Amino acid sequence: MKTNYKPIDVLRPVILIILGLLMLFPFAWMIATSFKQGRDVFSLSIIPENPTFANYLNIFSNSNFPFWFLNSLIVGLAVTASVLFFDSLVGFTLSKYSFRGKKIIFILILSTMMIPTEMLVIPWYIMSNELHWVDTYWGVMFPGLMSGFGTFLMRQFFQTVPEDLLDAGRIDGLNEFYLFSRIAIPLVKPALSALAIFSFIGNWNAFMWPLIVSNKVTMYTLPVGLSFFNGEFQSQWEMVMTGASIATIPVFFIFILFQRQIIQGIALTGVKG
Amino acid sequence: MKRPQSYTIEHTKRIWAYTFLVVPVLFYLTIRFYPTFYAFFLSLTDWDIVSRDKNFIGLTNYRNLFQDPIFWKTLSNTGFYVLYGLPISLLSGFILAYNIDRLKKGEGVFKALYFLPYITSMVAIAWVWRWLYQPAPIGVFNKILISIGLPQQKFLFSQTQALPSILAPTIWADVGFQLIIFLAGLKGISRQYYEAAEIDGADNWDQLRYITLPLLKPTIVFLIITGTIRYLRIFTQVLNMSYQGEGGPLNSTKPLVLYIYHSAFQQFDMGYAAAMTVILFLIILMITLIQLKVMKSED
Numbered sequence: 001m002k003t004n005y006k007p008i009d010v011l012r013p014v015i016l017i018i019l020g021l022l023m024l025f026p027f028a029w030m031i032a033t034s035f036k037q038g039r040d041v042f043s044l045s046i047i048p049e050n051p052t053f054a055n056y057l058n059i060f061s062n063s064n065f066p067f068w069f070l071n072s073l074i075v076g077l078a079v080t081a082s083v084l085f086f087d088s089l090v091g092f093t094l095s096k097y098s099f100r101g102k103k104i105i106f107i108l109i110l111s112t113m114m115i116p117t118e119m120l121v122i123p124w125y126i127m128s129n130e131l132h133w134v135d136t137y138w139g140v141m142f143p144g145l146m147s148g149f150g151t152f153l154m155r156q157f158f159q160t161v162p163e164d165l166l167d168a169g170r171i172d173g174l175n176e177f178y179l180f181s182r183i184a185i186p187l188v189k190p191a192l193s194a195l196a197i198f199s200f201i202g203n204w205n206a207f208m209w210p211l212i213v214s215n216k217v218t219m220y221t222l223p224v225g226l227s228f229f230n231g232e233f234q235s236q237w238e239m240v241m242t243g244a245s246i247a248t249i250p251v252f253f254i255f256i257l258f259q260r261q262i263i264q265g266i267a268l269t270g271v272k273g
Numbered sequence: 274m275k276r277p278q279s280y281t282i283e284h285t286k287r288i289w290a291y292t293f294l295v296v297p298v299l300f301y302l303t304i305r306f307y308p309t310f311y312a313f314f315l316s317l318t319d320w321d322i323v324s325r326d327k328n329f330i331g332l333t334n335y336r337n338l339f340q341d342p343i344f345w346k347t348l349s350n351t352g353f354y355v356l357y358g359l360p361i362s363l364l365s366g367f368i369l370a371y372n373i374d375r376l377k378k379g380e381g382v383f384k385a386l387y388f389l390p391y392i393t394s395m396v397a398i399a400w401v402w403r404w405l406y407q408p409a410p411i412g413v414f415n416k417i418l419i420s421i422g423l424p425q426q427k428f429l430f431s432q433t434q435a436l437p438s439i440l441a442p443t444i445w446a447d448v449g450f451q452l453i454i455f456l457a458g459l460k461g462i463s464r465q466y467y468e469a470a471e472i473d474g475a476d477n478w479d480q481l482r483y484i485t486l487p488l489l490k491p492t493i494v495f496l497i498i499t500g501t502i503r504y505l506r507i508f509t510q511v512l513n514m515s516y517q518g519e520g521g522p523l524n525s526t527k528p529l530v531l532y533i534y535h536s537a538f539q540q541f542d543m544g545y546a547a548a549m550t551v552i553l554f555l556i557i558l559m560i561t562l563i564q565l566k567v568m569k570s571e572d
Binding site (some may be wrong): 009012013015016019020021023024026027029030033042044053067086088090092093099102105108109112114115116117118119121122123124125126127129134142143146170175176177180188201204205207208212222224226227230231239240241243244245247248251252255259262263266267 | 282285286287289290291293294296297298300301304305306307308309311312315322362369372373375376377379381383384385386387388389392393394395396397398401402404405407409410411413414419442445451453454456457500506507508509517518526530533534537538543546547550551553554557558561
């Protein structure tokens with residue numbers, strides 16, 4: 001039997017590796033520079049000659065980064081919890097019950113995916129201003145507490161939960177919320193974890209709305225803080241790169257841990273968190 | 274009166290269903306639909322957020338917009354972002370996916386490598402690239418140019434180079450997404466088509482042209498539509514890469530959404546900004562309707 005090895009089979013991975021490493025270069029320089037100080041900052045080398053944690057210590061003790069990091073964490077976790085609960089509850093209701101108005105509610109929720117955020121931020125800001133939500137966690141969080149996309153995703157997955165299973169529970173006298181939370185939810189865990197990861201990363205990286213609704217420096221989220229911090233420290237690029245690394249590294253860890261779910265989820269749904 | 278049991282069960286289920294939906298329906302009405310209509314309403318007023326009263330001025334904001342050279346400039350910049358950015362990232366995404374699909378092993382590593390920029394904070398990306406673009410001795414790109422004997426470039430400080438310089442990291446961060454979707458599309462094509470084509474003597478190009486691309490059409494339509502919307506909404510990278518976030522030099526990089534942001538939250542010209550968001554909404558609506566139509570004709 002002839003072996004079908006052509007030059008392209010060797011060339012292909014080599015070219016892909018070179019391109020892939022080129023893709024990583026901005027990250028490599030960013031992280032390398034965050035460990036450099038003084039004249040080393042201007043050197044091209046990827047490996048710092050005198051690696052130092054000084055920039056990180058400096059940022060965490062002399063800036064508001066600890067606040068921003070904490071704010072992003074709180075907002076990301078709370079919004080994700082809300083999205084998981086409500087999107088799956090609504091997805092479950094729309095897939096497992098029949099009632100008047102079901103179709104209209106489904107279409108209305110779907111159609112919200114078409115409304116650009118840019119159109120909503122002005123009314124949201126006016127609302128937040130009148131209700132004193134500016135500079136509060138609630139103000140940053142309220143627009144994202146539920147999502148049309150997540151509802152659609154969860155509804156699709158609940159369709160696969162067999163009706164008999166729920167009916168068996170009903171005969172045993174379990175109430176509907178119990179059926180949802182204890183029987184249906186465990187069966188859609190893969191979808192839930194994908195939704196959780198998208199939602200958290202999306203909120204962690206969100207920029208426009210947190211920028212608009214926060215005026216107090218200590219209420220900024222990480223991207224907003226980073227943007228202002230960098231504007232202030234523009235001449236000290238090692239500080240800018242340290243800030244960028246702090247915003248990026250948690251997402252790297254999430255990615256390394258959940259790479260399979262993230263990539264499968266993206267392929268499945270084609271949507272960024 | 275005694276009801277049949279199945280009727281009572283259905284009745285209870287319905288009550289539960291409505292209970293589950295009360296809070297979500299209120300949320301969508303107040304946080305999604307009411308603001309949408311409110312934006313339409315605001316676009317017909319001259320409200321500046323400070324004054325008590327909102328004066329109804331009809332279509333004046335729209336009339337002013339069409340005579341505003343900055344509006345046209347931002348619209349054409351946005352067009353550039355879409356028309357150059359999307360085709361380049363789509364094509365690179367496809368070429369990468371096509372080649373990764375044909376690898377004997379290591380697919381997962383490559384997917385991860387190319388995908389990482391997509392989930393990274395755009396603010397961080399923008400500043401890293403802004404640094405790469407600085408003049409020597411700071412900026413890496415210019416240092417490399419000098420070391421291979423080429424002249425320094427102005428990049429973000431040049432009226433002609435700034436927009437492509439902002440587009441580059443945008444594409445860099447976007448390619449991974451296109452790649453993953455293309456790869457999923459490629460995996461969905463049955464091997465039997467290719468085997469049959471090989472028996473008929475079709476070479477790689479024939480297979481690409483007559484099998485792969487036609488069968489990928491739904492994927493391509495999806496990526497074009499979602500990509501157009503994504504590039505239309507470019508904002509974060511321009512605010513973070515241009516001097517003082519102004520979309521300069523001389524508005525040469527300012528996209529529509531940045532102009533909306535400046536009008537609303539720096540000039541507090543809420544009515545004028547709302548009119549621009551309505552136009553953005555109509556553009557996106559049009560694109561979505563085209564998508565629905567193309568997808569329907571597929572079936």
